[in-house]
Amino acid sequence: MFRRKVAVKEQQMFGFGEEEIKPEPYHPFTEEAQVLLKKRQYNTALKYLDISLDLTPDNPLTLANKSGCLINMFEPEEAMPSAARSLVEYKRYVEEELDGRQETVYALGLLKKSESLYHQTEFEQALVFFHRGAKLRPNMELFHKGIKKAKKAILNAIGKR
Numbered sequence: 001m002f003r004r005k006v007a008v009k010e011q012q013m014f015g016f017g018e019e020e021i022k023p024e025p026y027h028p029f030t031e032e033a034q035v036l037l038k039k040r041q042y043n044t045a046l047k048y049l050d051i052s053l054d055l056t057p058d059n060p061l062t063l064a065n066k067s068g069c070l071i072n073m074f075e076p077e078e079a080m081p082s083a084a085r086s087l088v089e090y091k092r093y094v095e096e097e098l099d100g101r102q103e104t105v106y107a108l109g110l111l112k113k114s115e116s117l118y119h120q121t122e123f124e125q126a127l128v129f130f131h132r133g134a135k136l137r138p139n140m141e142l143f144h145k146g147i148k149k150a151k152k153a154i155l156n157a158i159g160k161r
Contacts, residue, residue, distance in 0.1 A: 033046075036048065046069050046070070115146070
């Protein structure tokens, strides 16, 4: 966003810089938040993610990380809009270049949406999204664990073991 503003000002002032500058999909605040998430400092990570979303509001990676942070803070209802929006915004960013990380960002969005549905006791829908993720990224173990977890929750809910 900042680069775009600079390019517009350069164009207005000096008459150059007319090339379109793509928004950056990754932001330093998002990277700092990822480090804090690994350290389980969720409140601080959420603040960094909110700052990053203020600067780049439609960043799919930031939205997926915010969703994961809210899930870890036991707020799955608040996590769902961020997870769903990350999947929608992903499509827009794919047309631009994500340094070869397109599938990873989309898989992260699917994982966070699945987890959010699971924690809201929407086990059937969570199972659907876990399967979509496993089909997209068969080597990602978290999707397979999620499938087992969702199946077990469904069986427990209907009374079978």
